[in-house]
Amino acid sequence: MTGAAVIRLPQAGAHAAPASQAAQARRPAGSVRFQGLGKTYVSSAGEVQALQGINLDIEPGEIFGIIGRSGAGKSSLLRSINRLERPSEGRVLVDGEDIAGLGEAELIRLRRRIGMIFQHFNLLAAKTVRENVALPLRIAGVPQDEARARVAEVLRLVGLEGKEDTYPSRLSGGQKQRVGIARALVMRPEILLCDEATSALDPETTLSILRLLRDINRRLGLTIVLITHEMSVIREICHRVVVLEHGRIAETGPVWQVFAQPQHAATQALLAPLTRALPEDLSARLRDRAEPGDWQVIELPFTGEAAPDLAVLAQGVRLVQAQVDPIDGHAVGRLVLLAPPELDPASLSPNARRLGHVATND
Amino acid sequence: MSPQMIDRLIGAFLDTLLMVSASAGIALLAGIPLAVFLVTSGPGGFFPAPRLNRALGALVNGFRAVPFIVLLVALIPFTRLVTGTTIGVWAAVVPLSISATPFFARIAEVSLREVDPGLVEAAQSIGASRWHIVRHVLLPEALPGIIGGFTITVVSMIGASAMAGAVGAGGLGDVAIRYGYQRFDTTVMVAVIVILVALVSVVQVTGDRAVRRLRAR
Incomplete structure (x- = not known):
């Protein structure tokens, strides 16, 4: 870095230190560390290496993006954090704890510390917005009046007051994702996993959901790990990014660096839609x-x-x-x-x- | 029709109602756990027990392959063991529920399998145990299909109950055979048919309405 010539824009301070803000707001929890992670599937076509040799640290309070083309292993990597998928080799440490050895009860406790939202929202059609959001509390045995207050609080946070008694089928895509976010946040997790959370939404709604996620990250200081195949999503909210290609890390670094000097062909291909061609x-x-x-x-x-x-x-x-x-x-x-x-x-x-x-x- | 015949028809109607509702209740109570087990114990399910799963699957198929009239007779020793008799309404309830349970379980199984795996994943991600997933995700989400399947089961049981006359259980089918067929009493035959059609229609409309209400959410 030549230092002197860096152009710092007015918003520079805005994202600059999410981790330290988070540290003040709560104990610095929400770190994820992958050590030599590998995942092999056995399919009819033989063995498929979905992930190999992944070494990565996700810091508490940051918004970390995982990007890659479909089949690059993003989803497996994300799901290994709350053990929806078990890695075939290597370790996943959440706040320093190896999650591979957790028993069923401990795994449930871990998952209550890790919220997750989905591309297709995955809301229960048979339950109202309130019941959907309250489900994690109900399952965890949180007393009813406390649960009521917490549901109201997260619904306010995501901007869904007044929709408590609506069924998900009556909501728009953006509203459904807000319900998903509320459900993920109601247990006050330290990590939020986003599985292509905006891929099913139109551009305007995508932007509003991304802003909401950024706002949540700043206000609550929780770590956000998101996967996407759109570089624009990474540019909008992420602090750091890893580019996956064929199950391996193609490159990783601060988002601005990866955008400015993409080293790997996969990154350049992903950036192509955002780069304007010569007239x-x-x-x-x-x-x-x-x-x-x-x-x-x-x-x-x-x-x-x-x-x-x-x-x-x-x-x-x-x-x-x-x-x-x-x-x-x-x-x-x-x-x-x-x-x-x-x-x-x-x-x-x-x-x-x-x-x-x-x-x-x- | 003589007043005695009208009384006989009313009695037969009540017998049919009792046979069908008792057996349907048993099929419901036994069929849903059976369906849940068939779904969750299979390969990739979350209570994996592949051997028991295969064994139960084979048993279900076996019972479904046997025609009801044959089952009715073949089960006589078992029926005597359970009810202490082989004639009457309760003697018919045993084979009726044994035949309806696997039928209903298979239909309920299909509805349970159709629940989006994403919902199960979402439930796992919020820290739901396997039992919570059955209770809060699988059953409520599959409910419209289960109710639709239960309606089909009840309608086919009304049909099967007509054969229960063979073990002296009475009911509408018994009256239709003995009076309508064997004594050429066309009026009785027509009356039985009208009552059966009305009964089936009421069951079907009620079931359909419940499904529609649930799906409209």
């Missing part, structure tokens, strides 16, 4: 060799660090395309510039890259 008329005219009078097309990546001084753009350089996103307080994106033939791209920034040459009528 078509420009890319059609682009050529590798300069002809006399051609201008250069230069790409100036922003990687959250070593961002070039924008003053260089004043020297006869034109802006063709710009996409810069603030991710967790870092600027990530790129500028596409049109520069006169004599300009040295390196004078703009060491990261600047010439994409090609193009004839210009100027």
Whole structure:
């Protein structure tokens, strides 16, 4: 890191220290550690390695994203945290405790500390919103008046007051997921697992659910582990991310870093839908060799660090395309510039890259 | 129709009602646990007992393969053991419930299997024990299908109960055979048919309405 040139955006403080806020609010619980985790399925086609050699630490209070294409092993990894799936090898430690050896009663106690929400919400159709949300308390034997108060409290938190006596079939997708979130939170867990929680929702609802999750993370300081196949979800709320490919870790790191400098082909493929291509008329005219009078097309990546001084753009350089996103307080994106033939791209920034040459009528 | 015949019909109707409701009650009480066991003890279920599961499955299939009239006769020693007699309403209740239980259990099993595995997973994730999952997820979620299946069971039991005349149990079928068929009393025959159709319709409509109410939630 060159340090000095990092562009810090106004929201920088917002996500900066969720873990330390959480630590103040409650004991710092909610860590997950995977050690050499592997999972092998036996199917009719033979053995399938869903996960192998996963070593990963999830810190208390962070929003941790697991992304990968379908079949990459995301779901197995997530479900190993509350032992809905048993790993074939390696260990899962929740708050330092190896969960493989837990008996049935201990496993139930562990699961009460870990909430989970689902892509298809998985609400009980035969129960009202109130009964759905109250079920974990009822099963745990929480006294009725306390249960009532806690259900009201979480329903307020997710913005579903007044829907207590409605059946789930009468709710919209977003409302159903809010019920799911309320049910997951009613036991006051330290970890919330989200299994493609927004994949069945429209973009607007997705955003509102993601905001709710972020809000919950800040207010309650609980750890959120989510899986998704959409990088936009990761960008919206995650602090750190792991990219899985064929059951292995392709790369992992802070979200802004992974977005700024994706190392692995799988990451780049996942990022492709979010990256704007060159304008078509420009890319059609682009050529590798300069002809006399051609201008250069230069790409100036922003990687959250070593961002070039924008003053260089004043020297006869034109802006063709710009996409810069603030991710967790870092600027990530790129500028596409049109520069006169004599300009040295390196004078703009060491990261600047010439994409090609193009004839210009100027 | 003579007043005696009307009395006879009313008595037969009550006998049928008693036979069917007693056997249906037994089939309900025995069939649901049997269905739950068949679903949860199979491979991948959460009370795995594959051997017992296979054995019970075979037993259920065996009883379902035997025609009721044969079962009625074959079970006579067992019936005597249980009720102390082989004639009358209660002697018919034994084979009727033994034949209806596996039938109903299989239908209930299908409904239980149709419960979304995601709901079971969600229940596990909130710390539900296996018993809680049966009690709060499987049974309530499968209830509309179970009630629909119970309706079918009761209707087919009304039909089967007509054969119970063979062990002297009385009931509408017995009257229809003895008076309507053997004595060529067409009026009695028609009356029995009308009563049976009405009875079956009431059962079916009640069942359908209950299912619709549950599904409308």
